[in-house]
Amino acid sequence: MQPGCVPWPPDEAARHRRDGYWTDEPLDTLLRRSAAEHGDRTAVVGGGARMTYAELDARADDLARGLLALGLARGDRIVVHLPNRPEFVIVTFALLRIGALPVYALPAHRLREIGHLCAFSGARGYVVPDRYLGHDYRADARGLLARPDIDLPHVLVAGDAQEFTALDAVEAAGRDRSGEPLPFAGPADDAALFLLSGGTTGLPKLIPRTHNDYTYNARASAEVCGFDRDTVYLAALPAAHNFALACPGVLGTLAVGGTVVLPDDPSPDEALRLIAEERVTATALVPSLLGLWLDAQEWLPEDVSSLRLVQVGGAKPDAATAARVRPVLGCALQQVFGMAEGLLNLTRADDPEDIVLTTQGRPLSPADEVRVVDDEGHDVPPGAVGQLLTRGPYTLRGYYRLPEHNARTFNEGWYRTGDLVRRLPSGHLVVEGRIKEVINRAGEKVSAEEVEEQLAAHPAVRQAAVVGEPDPVLGERIAAFVVLEQGLGCPSAAEAGEFLRARGLAGFKVPDRLTAIGSLPLTAIGKVDRKALLGAATPPQPVPPAG
Structure with a gap:
């Protein structure tokens, strides 16, 4: 196992192999096989291109050899900051084939998050598009290179690389080495990639997923969802999720x-158009996006008759929205409650309708x-609300390089998720909230503490508190309450948003409303009373859309 990663105990690893959950196949075997x-079948559609499986496999090999020629090697961490384009898939498999570990960043992440990922992981590479949705990612790369705590030898750019290295050139260099053998990528119980976790610390924790556990995750969920060679999957959410x-x-x-169909534009109009053109059969959405799709389809109907399954997860949908899926989209709904740390719960095709509409799966x-x-x-009786603990063949045993946090979060392999749930006699879970102060805005996990810290850096702000307010579209919206420095005026919502973005905060973390108050309400033990803040009846100030 890579240094800094926590392995499964040998007896449990042996049991997972014996029971067939771990097959000791490298993750890249999913594509190779x-x-x-x-x-000759189409593997990926996106960015104006269509690639067969043979072409995708060959391009991944070419890029792998090109990365080796740059000096990248097994164990190197590479921050992958790409949108849903074919390059994302090619880069993923190329890195897997040389044993380098992708560290997946979300397209909405900005310099604050990316700087943390590069510094904390000790990244030796950063892979970006030239521009995406108006943002120049090369500027982020320049910001990283200016930091003394980051040593980043390689910046690879999909598109116009300017002073950096073009991803196409690396692939072409590898093509010239066609036929050279690729090295051993590492044992299958070693880390294959890093996913990101949100949490109360604000900056993401790194989740090591091994070849064994993540291969099982992908294959087993495909089986439960009925995926086969005729499945056409639209990646409507960031593929880094x-x-x-x-x-x-x-x-x-x-x-x-x-x-796999990769939309360059994440808007509902583009997604619905692609469903009609590519005859998409399945996709996955967060509740806020599902609501937008349902509204768009009612006003601008596309031919979505090919759809068979819409998964909804990342947050708990309201029952009314869930009930609209079949009448409006004409397909089955599947609720999914999972976490990048492992445990995945899904409703099944043979579940009764009330279970599908009101639970988050088993x-x-x-x-x-x-x-x-x-x-x-102590275990609570069925139907009672309690904290969710879990362990299993694809749930991590510890975050990367966080021994003190791991000691609090894991006990005899049990992962304390921070979720509050009810378990029905059928085994299905109903999510009731979270213990930690994490706001779930449109499926994105936002640390209240992080936003508070950044708001408090504003010269006019003495104290800040952030809470999640229920929202019919977003699930939760971010409400910020600020106590001002004496004699200073309250920044407008627009000014606060600009200030936070300038500090490198991702756009989806910018508060949806901002209110000045005389003092923060406190509980009996002196903590900020967030329940009292939620009851504040001050009118919201609109904040420009996050970008």
């Missing part, structure tokens, strides 16, 4: 010989262990 079986990457997502679709694997406990760690 499908290329052998479905070489665990949900869209392997639940079953991009990797699960490629594992069974299906087709565990993916027969080997998943789930406990629902009270504050003292």
Whole structure:
């Protein structure tokens, strides 16, 4: 196992192998095997290109050899900051084939988050587009190179590289080395890639997913969802998200010989158009995006008759929105409750309608262990609300390089998720909230503490508190309350948003409303009373859309 990663105990690893959950196949085998079986079938559509499995496999090999020629090697961490374009898939498999570890950043992340990822992981490479949705990612790269705590030898750019290295040139250099053998990428119980976790610390924690556990994650969820070679999967969410990457997502679709469609524009209009043009059969959405799709389809109907399945996850949808899926889109709904750390719960095709509409599914694997406990760690009866603990063949045993945090979060392999749930007698879970102060805005996890810290840096702000308010579209919206320095006026919502973005905060973390108050309400023990803040009846100030 890579230094800084926590392995499974040997006896549990042996059991997962014996029971067939771990097959000791490298993760890149998902593509290699499908290329052998479905070489002429379309693997990826996106960016104006269509690639067969044979072409995708060959391009991944070429890029892998090009990366080796640059000096990248097994164990190197590479921050991948790409949108949903074919390059994302090619880069992923190329890195897997040389044993380098992708560290997946979201397209909306900016310099604050990316700087943390590069510094904390010790990244030796950063892969970006030239521009995406109006943002110049090369400017982020320049900001990283200016930091004394980051040593970043390689910046690879998909598109106009300017002073950096063009991804196309690296692939072309590897093509010139065609036929050279690729090195051993590492044992299958070693880390294959890093996903990101949100949390109360604000900056993301790194989640090591191994070849064994993530291959199982992708294959098992594809089986539960009925994916096969005729599946056409639209990656409507960022592919760097665990949900869209392997639940079953991009990797699960490629594992069974299906087709992945990558929209360059994430808008509902573009997504619905692609469903009609590519005859998409399955996709995954967060509740806020699902609501936009439903509204758009009612006003601007496209031919979405090919759709068979819409997964909804990342947050709990309201029952009214869930009930609209079949009448409006004409397909089945599947609720998904999972986490990048591992445990995945899904409703099944044969579940009764009320279970599908009102629960967030049951565990993916027969080997998943789930406990629902009270504050003292005692199991609560079925139907009672408690804290969710879990362990299993694809749930991590510890975050990367965080031993003190791991000691608090893991106990005898049980991962304390921070979620509050009810477990029904059927085994299905109903999500009731979170213990930690994390705001779930449109499926993006936002740390209240991080936003508070950044707001408090404003010269006019003495104190700040941030809470999540229920919102019918976003699930939760970010409400900020500020106590001002004496004699200074309150910044406008627009000014606050500009200030936070200038400090490198991702746009989706900018508060949706900002209110000045005389003092922050406190609980009896002196903590900010967030429940009292939620009851504040001051009118909101509109904040420009996050970007």
